[in-house]
Amino acid sequence: MKITSVEVHRVEVPPADPPFLWREGLAGSAPVGDGAVLHLGTDEGAEGVALLARPGAHAMLTSLVDVVFREELLGADPFQREWLWHRVWELDRIHELPLPALGLIDTALWDLAGRHYGEPVWRLLGGYREAIPAYASTSTFASTEEFLDVADQSLALGYRGIKLHAWGDARRDAALCLALREHVGPDVPLMYDGSAGFDLPDAIHLGRALSEADYSWYEEPMREFSISSYQRLAACVDIPLLVAETSDGAHMNTADFIKAGAATFGVRASTNLRGGITGAMRIAHLADSFQLRAEVHGSDLPHHHLCMAIPNTTYYESLVTSAHVVRERHVDADGLVHAPTAPGISLPLGLGYGKTLEPFVETPR
Structure with a gap:
């Protein structure tokens, strides 16, 4: 099995209602904004997704995929998670990847494996x-x-x-x-x-x-x-x-x-x-x-x-x-x-531009 597509989809992140703070000087909730879903596809139909729900997520992840990740992932075996996990850390040495991006590919690969085998990731x-x-x-x-x-x-x-x-x-x-x-x-x-x-x-x-x-x-x-x-x-x-x-x-x-x-x-x-x-x-x-x-x-x-x-x-x-x-x-x-019972991590594969994350995320952080 080989990875044949690496795509980013924009999703709407619902705001917290009411807004909240973590402490004085440190905002908690963000206004409604764009999140991003990383979608991996393969030549055998297996798919996996991972969510990045932070302000500016779509622009950041799109740029990383276009400039760094897509070239690395296309043609790779999605079950070689260990190799790909280490490869992301190699890339971090040069690109200084944002902290939330370091585990995003790995999470999508685990989701793909769970869907492929029909088992929840846990x-x-x-x-x-x-x-x-x-x-x-x-x-x-x-x-x-x-x-x-x-x-x-x-x-x-x-x-x-x-x-x-x-x-x-x-x-x-x-x-x-x-x-x-x-x-x-x-x-x-x-x-x-x-x-x-x-x-x-x-x-x-x-x-x-x-x-x-x-x-x-x-x-x-x-x-x-x-x-x-x-x-x-x-x-x-x-x-x-x-x-x-x-x-x-x-x-x-x-x-x-x-x-x-x-x-x-x-x-x-x-x-x-x-x-x-x-x-x-x-x-x-x-x-x-x-x-x-x-x-x-x-x-x-x-x-x-x-x-x-x-x-x-x-x-x-x-x-x-x-x-x-x-x-x-x-x-x-x-x-x-x-414990979750659905295969993979349970995010729907069809999340894309204009969709809302309301049913799938808790209060945005």
Whole structure:
């Protein structure tokens, strides 16, 4: 089998309603815009797709395919995913590819394989579970009272835990984290995500409050450029750290976080920031060898498959971006997400210009 077509289709990305923020100074939702679907076809009729849902995605991906990817992929064997995964990293050495583009081809190839064999991708990856608990991952709300109300609604809807994205003010956020723990009691799992809003002194201050409140993990308080800063943070706080979400290099960079002692809870795995399905699974196996967690990041459809395939992940991350909480359609009343059953990753092959992603994506990030 050979790849005979490499195409990009434009799709409409629906806006979040209402719009939301991650923290002060960091926008969350984007206005309605264009996304892009990478479509791979073969001489035997097998097809695979992968979605890039970011502002400017169509122009960026079209340019990459026309200038770089199409020439590399035409005539290639779509089942040689390992070779093609390494080839993308070779191309990155020259072209400095955008981080979300590093795993896009790999994700489309896994989708193609699943469709070809008539199996969902999580089963091709070995399959570990058929359901996983979901936590409510909040956007940033206006007040402590609003956060507490969102937490109450989320727990009433079945969510198994709460993760905060707060204001990016270490002292105000610390007070919120303590208030939430007092409000929900000692048994509800709580997590905090700093969205890279702090320097080391403020990250230490907030981390000590999270330790006091017995949070499960402390995620991305600082930009992930400096592993030594995370090493210092790990030495100064008791709260377990979840790291390596946005740093370049997939498992290669993740390994250095682990070696430095900075991953005291675990590391992040995802397709869109960590090198596709292949990169995410490398990270999961690496973390497992150190008895660490590999928590799957985000609500995209490929991440449903990762959650079912990775033994050392704990939860599915479900975004809650409105003060009126509506449970994500993939989460049931018991707070569980169940394994996909359709072949491949489940995006429809017919997505193209003018189509909407409304049925297939959660809140745009």
